[in-house]
Amino acid sequence: MADDKKLTTRAEDFSAWYNEVIMRAELADYSPVRGCMVIRPNGYAIWEQMQRALDDMFKDHGVQNAYFPLLIPQSFLSKEAEHVEGFAPELAVVTHGGGKELEEPLVIRPTSETIIYAMYAKWIQSYRDLPMLMNQWANVVRWEMRTRLFLRTTEFLWQEGHTAHTTEAEAEEFTLRILKTYRTFAEEWMAMPVITGRKTDSERFAGALRTYSIEGLMQDNKALQAGTSHNLGQNFAKAFDVTFQDDKGDLKHVWNTSWGVSTRLVGALVMTHGDDNGLITPPRLAQYQAVVVPIYKSDAERATVLDAAHQVMRELKTGGIRAHLDAREGIKPGAKYYEWEGRGVPFRLEVGPRDVAAGQVMLARRTGGKKTPFMTQGLVHTLRLEMDAMQQDLLEAARTRREQHSLRGVTKASFLDFLERDGGFAYGGWCGDGKCEADIKDQTKATIRCLPDEEFRSLEAPARCMWCDRPATTEAVWARAY
Numbered sequence: 001m002a003d004d005k006k007l008t009t010r011a012e013d014f015s016a017w018y019n020e021v022i023m024r025a026e027l028a029d030y031s032p033v034r035g036c037m038v039i040r041p042n043g044y045a046i047w048e049q050m051q052r053a054l055d056d057m058f059k060d061h062g063v064q065n066a067y068f069p070l071l072i073p074q075s076f077l078s079k080e081a082e083h084v085e086g087f088a089p090e091l092a093v094v095t096h097g098g099g100k101e102l103e104e105p106l107v108i109r110p111t112s113e114t115i116i117y118a119m120y121a122k123w124i125q126s127y128r129d130l131p132m133l134m135n136q137w138a139n140v141v142r143w144e145m146r147t148r149l150f151l152r153t154t155e156f157l158w159q160e161g162h163t164a165h166t167t168e169a170e171a172e173e174f175t176l177r178i179l180k181t182y183r184t185f186a187e188e189w190m191a192m193p194v195i196t197g198r199k200t201d202s203e204r205f206a207g208a209l210r211t212y213s214i215e216g217l218m219q220d221n222k223a224l225q226a227g228t229s230h231n232l233g234q235n236f237a238k239a240f241d242v243t244f245q246d247d248k249g250d251l252k253h254v255w256n257t258s259w260g261v262s263t264r265l266v267g268a269l270v271m272t273h274g275d276d277n278g279l280i281t282p283p284r285l286a287q288y289q290a291v292v293v294p295i296y297k298s299d300a301e302r303a304t305v306l307d308a309a310h311q312v313m314r315e316l317k318t319g320g321i322r323a324h325l326d327a328r329e330g331i332k333p334g335a336k337y338y339e340w341e342g343r344g345v346p347f348r349l350e351v352g353p354r355d356v357a358a359g360q361v362m363l364a365r366r367t368g369g370k371k372t373p374f375m376t377q378g379l380v381h382t383l384r385l386e387m388d389a390m391q392q393d394l395l396e397a398a399r400t401r402r403e404q405h406s407l408r409g410v411t412k413a414s415f416l417d418f419l420e421r422d423g424g425f426a427y428g429g430w431c432g433d434g435k436c437e438a439d440i441k442d443q444t445k446a447t448i449r450c451l452p453d454e455e456f457r458s459l460e461a462p463a464r465c466m467w468c469d470r471p472a473t474t475e476a477v478w479a480r481a482y
């Protein structure tokens with residue numbers, strides 16, 4: 001059972017608060033292996049809900065799931081120069097197997113472009129084999145020095161999509177379609193508003209032509225990259241000789257995309273919605289959308305109340321609502337409330353003797369407000385409306401918070417002042433020079449999160465680079481980030 005010590009507040013120490021929320025909700029724990037974490041059932045249940053939703057969305061695009069090996073011949077990574085350079089410092093390498101030194105070391109996948117495109121070379125011959133659209137749900141290992149639960153761990157779970165197309169335009173269209181899918185998922189399921197846009201060359205995926213991302217703003221006003229989609233161009237196709245015969249019989253290289261989101265999203269969910277009492281899970285992703293707590297004193301009350309609670313459970317389950325009955329003996333209702341609150345369950349339904357008599361339940365919302373009685377008759381319908389409302393309210397609250405911590409049209413002075421105070425998303429002009437970008441990062445720790453898509457750009461395009469005052473080539477969004 002979770003202890004009942006009060007959490008460190010977000011205002012006191014956001015980072016301590018984050019770790020305590022995860023511990024109290026029993027989402028994850030530190031592992032005996034440094035840099036790795038154990039995802040506990042409550043955390044894994046949220047990940048499973050995320051997986052289900054995303055998996056359905058990918059399949060709607062015609063993507064199929066497959067599985068590729070964990071171990072990749074080291075030479076594969078060297079085939080794409082930028083790729084190996086980008087990942088070399090993070091690789092875990094297997095040099096021995098079965099008691100013998102291996103002829104060729106094997107790397108534990110940090111990502112699977114190389115092994116997947118080596119297989120695509122075998123499977124793709126003709127334009128009729130294209131597009132090839134696959135995804136795998138897997139673990140990857142990237143040796144990390146500084147780790148944080150869910151946000152940065154040496155091993156993590158993710159999905160990686162890999163596609164091959166006949167033309168650059170088709171690959172670009174698919175890259176952007178997935179970016180849009182990630183945004184839809186973030187907003188409609190996680191209730192986390194994101195901005196979308198292209199990464200600068202310095203933040204581009206190693207080996208990609210163009211990288212796009214979704215970026216959320218956490219409650220400490222630091223940005224979190226929550227998903228990326230890459231147009232890989234023909235870089236990997238050339239390295240692995242993935243070719244096809246077009247309809248005129250000419251041999252051409254395919255155009256690839258890859259894209260992924262990871263268990264980092266669970267961390268994003270905690271930091272977007274959690275409050276000083278613990279986790280808040282948006283109803284669409286909650287393991288339990290409602291928990292039913294029976295309240296009684298005498299044995300006679302107990303029988304009636306439990307009977308009614310079971311009846312409520314049957315109705316909720318029939319109505320497709322994920323519900324849990326907390327009928328544990330020897331734990332006071334107040335202690336149960338506290339525990340489920342820390343775990344972020346959106347709704348609590350209390351059933352006491354007076355409620356049974358009145359044919360009602362008392363409904364308490366995790367997001368606060370007065371408890372309200374609801375008739376058990378038609379409860380599924382009312383609860384569905386409540387869930388939709390909470391889902392929407394969480395998104396709107398997060399959007400409002402983000403906009404309050406966004407500043408447009410920054411100058412160097414207002415940018416520095418903005419970071420000095422609370423920080424957040426700073427929109428301003430950029431000259432397009434990588435040296436200028438690096439200079440800003442060195443001096444302020446803020447990075448260009450993305451060159452925002454049209455929808456997120458300011459009404460008036462900035463004329464000058466906010467930092468060096470040369471003419472701006474584009475608008476950029478800066479923030480300190482995880």
Ligand SMILES: [Zn+2]
Pocket residue numbers: 430431432433436437465466467468469470
């Ligand atoms: Zn500049």
